[in-house]
Amino acid sequence: MSLSSKIIEEDSRYLMQSFSRWYPLVIDHAKGSIVYDVEGREYIDMNAGIGVMALGHGNEKVINAVQEQMRKFFHYSLTDFYYDLAVRVARKLVSFFPFQGKVFYTNSGTESVEASLKIARGHTGRQYIIGFTNSFHGRTFGSMSFTSSKYVQRSIFSPLLPSTLLVPYPDRHNPLCQGDCSSAILGYIEDWVFKKIVDPNDVAAFLIEPIQGEGGVVVPPKQFLQGLEKISRDNEILLILDEVQTGIGRTGRMFAYEHFDVKPDLVCLAKALGGGLPLGAVVGRSEVMDLPRGSHANTFGGNALALAAAEVVLEEVPRILSGVERNGKLIFDNLASSNSLYLEEVRGRGLMIGADLRKDGKPFEEGLEKVLHKSFLRGVLAIGAGESTVRLLPPLIIEEELAQKGSSIIAQEISKL
Structure with missing residues (x-):
């Protein structure tokens, strides 16, 4: 049994299963816009913990601010x-x-x-x-x-x-x-x-x-x-x-x-x-x-540690908004270029983007599951929204190369439906 399978089995035993996972990703660590699983595989993060990691994973300014505050007081x-x-x-x-x-x-x-x-x-x-x-x-x-x-x-x-x-x-x-x-x-x-x-x-x-x-x-x-x-x-x-x-x-x-x-x-x-x-x-x-x-x-x-991180976030995010718009347009255009009959619409602003999948005018839930799972197998992490929308919420600092590669893989999987 792989380490991922063992952890997933233990998760089922010890955690209340009142939530649903999209695919069997077991995270070990992350840096910037890349996530690594416990087997060492790497993934382009087009999810950012449901839009949480705006400055990416392991941001040094956030880490330093939190460490400095830890030496003062936690709470x-x-x-x-x-x-x-x-x-x-x-x-x-x-x-x-x-x-x-x-x-x-x-x-x-x-x-x-x-x-x-x-x-x-x-x-x-x-x-x-x-x-x-x-x-x-x-x-x-x-x-x-x-x-x-x-x-x-x-x-x-x-x-x-x-x-x-x-x-x-x-x-x-x-x-x-x-x-x-x-x-x-x-x-x-x-x-x-x-x-x-x-x-x-x-x-x-x-x-x-x-x-x-x-x-x-x-x-x-x-x-x-x-x-x-x-x-x-x-x-x-x-x-x-x-x-x-x-x-x-x-x-x-x-x-x-x-x-x-x-x-x-x-x-x-x-x-x-x-x-x-x-x-x-x-x-x-x-x-x-x-x-x-x-x-x-x-x-x-x-909480003092969270506020120390927030102070960095509020200082840094206004400086990167032009990149959010630029990479958002790149991802939007990549998804919209899919030739799938099941892609009804691409929606969103900035780096909050959804690709709505429909079959015969109705939500295509099976298509959503397939796109997310196939993209995961190809090293891209995304999640769903609504009944059948591929939702992309990458870190706001995602590099253009990763935005291009990640969204292209998802667009290809939509085209394969």
Whole structure:
């Protein structure tokens, strides 16, 4: 039995199997945009730990910052005491936003979403929150109430959070999206939801991904997000953007909302923020971040080691955004050049790209599994999204040569379907 097979067998014995792996990769170590398995095989990383390793694996600046902080202290609860590093990172983080802001640190994306829901209800005194179908916001009870990219994510866990509503996301495969999708859904909110289901004066917030990740890398029309912002402003409803996957340079801008010329009230972050260490944050307008003392806190949010890594990430990512756009276009064009009848569309921004596979107009799940497995066997790591979308989220620092080679192999495997 190989070492990989032994570890996979032990994994099945000792870990709860409530998640699915795409293929039998057992990682030993990684450097830059290359991952090595326990047998010594190397792979081009087109996944980056689901968009986490923005600066690649083993980044020396991140390692040095974390090591320096380790010599000072690992942890001392920020919710009970003070340290300058937390202030420095918050100051740097809010400098990227179009408002005077404040930060609440968390440990993960789902916790950032949970915090944003509490902030919205606490600030407005309103009860209802409206989310969108096909979204993914996390798997804890509040965030799960707005997650609907796959039925299994919520099917056995009811009752979920009350006073929540889901309305259609502007995906062209949505039955409502015949013709002007944006106007249809915005009209549905104003003319049906607000008149038949809930008074807008009872709605605290809209929660939306500016680009859906797990749902299939779905990019909404610009006018849709702008129209949603207008509805929010007209009714004093907060606009919460979940940028857990899209934030920190992933789309070629520091935050995806910049592509749409909208201004959020609250933004949820995690994944790339901590440079590979568990760190999330909610960034919001100062006047909105007003929960009373004692009403929300955590133990590990703003952990000193994670913040040391984040300080490097926030310094380095703005410098590489032009490369993100350039390599993103290269990968996009390579995938779009596939001559497969099953490639319906390539979507995305920057280095967040999805190749949607369909057969007879329906999701081609078997095709997705085949492309991912065959690419893995040829030394390329990618994952899926939605029902049958190949999702590419490489490190933002990926070299052009590796971006070219990795995306070409995936395009070839799509063509072979």
